[in-house]
């Protein structure tokens with residue numbers, strides 16, 4: 001299951017395995033466009049320093065809240081108010097679209113700008129919060145990694161971002177440590 005806010009949070013990329021490499025993909029306009037396309041978010045304004053700053057502020061807020069939630073802490077009224085401030089910045093119209101004979105009820109922003117994108121990011125987080133699947137929201141157990149993911153495993157047992165890197169690395173390390181202790 002995909003969530004826009006998770007993709008957005010993972011714009012902070014950390015190697016977490018070989019070294020402390022860090023890439024902030026919010027600085028990469030091409031990456032941002034690639035983020036928006038699958039979510040059908042076509043915007044009418046370009047990226048500016050100020051917009052990147054605002055996106056980073058939102059990302060910091062969401063990461064803090066995701067950390068809280070994954071530690072079973074409830075959101076405070078202040079947290080909720082801050083999220084609502086982003087939602088209030090964008091107005092929507094409802095529209096019926098005729099797609100080759102199939103009618104689809106869709107939402108259309110009054111102004112498809114970065115405020116709209118930020119509202120959609122917050123909306124996806126709010127959807128997850130309000131549909132009780134919150135226990136599936138996780139941060140990779142490799143602290144140096146920090147990758148956020150939605151655990152779709154049957155028993156909600158997944159702890160690593162991808163088994164092929166962080167999980168393997170940690171297992172190899174544990175194995176080595178155990179060997180050394182012997």
Ligand SMILES: [Zn+2]
Nearest residue numbers: 140145161166
């Ligand atoms: Zn990881």
